[in-house]
Amino acid sequence: MASIKSLCVYCGTSSRGSPSHLAAAERLGVTLAARGVTLIYGGGMIGLMGICADAALKAGGKVIGVIPKHLDDLEVGHRGLTELIVCTSMHIRKERMFHLSDAFAVLPGGYGTLDEVFEMITWRQLGLHDKPILLVDVDGYWKPLTALLDHVIAENYAKPETRRLYTVVDGVENLFDALAHAPQPKVEPKEKLM
Numbered sequence: 001m002a003s004i005k006s007l008c009v010y011c012g013t014s015s016r017g018s019p020s021h022l023a024a025a026e027r028l029g030v031t032l033a034a035r036g037v038t039l040i041y042g043g044g045m046i047g048l049m050g051i052c053a054d055a056a057l058k059a060g061g062k063v064i065g066v067i068p069k070h071l072d073d074l075e076v077g078h079r080g081l082t083e084l085i086v087c088t089s090m091h092i093r094k095e096r097m098f099h100l101s102d103a104f105a106v107l108p109g110g111y112g113t114l115d116e117v118f119e120m121i122t123w124r125q126l127g128l129h130d131k132p133i134l135l136v137d138v139d140g141y142w143k144p145l146t147a148l149l150d151h152v153i154a155e156n157y158a159k160p161e162t163r164r165l166y167t168v169v170d171g172v173e174n175l176f177d178a179l180a181h182a183p184q185p186k187v188e189p190k191e192k193l194m
């Protein structure tokens, strides 16, 4: 794939995960800044989200956050970003983040992270987009998830070729290599998805 201009990072609002997860969030922020790739994320100051955004900003990178008004307090909307887009709903947030991004990277996270990545995987399955989705498997965090997806395929609830909807990379250091090898998206993203 030709070099990307923006990367959406989905990750947790918790900072109580393993130190290796926190370090991965920081490394990704620094790497994005060094490569001149804009970070698109959920706009909060807390957890891995805040760590990644702060690292990118500190390293001179461009960061765009998208946060629904009702979460602006809860997830502490980051006022130091290049741009903070305050929107009206979770659905609009996900759609804005989708349209602003050339690809998606998934760091460790919780239910919200799972919701976000599955929406992107299922939209891709439906042919609504063809942007790369990379699960960053820091210390094997996503292994149980990929095992579940294999089980879903083994039980015939998804086709084996659905494995091509996402790519698993071992760590942040392998992310950009995987992106460079990802095929150029063939599908023009639909203007209105929902």
Ligand code: AMP
Residues within 6 Å of the ligand: 011, 012, 013, 014, 042, 044, 071, 075, 090, 091, 094, 109, 110, 111, 112, 113, 114, 115, 116
């Ligand atoms: P978590 O992984 O649960 O810490 O959440 C990560 C991010 O996902 C946070 O910014 C949450 O606001 C967001 N999130 C949680 N639930 C949803 C949802 N249903 N749709 C979109 N984003 C969500």
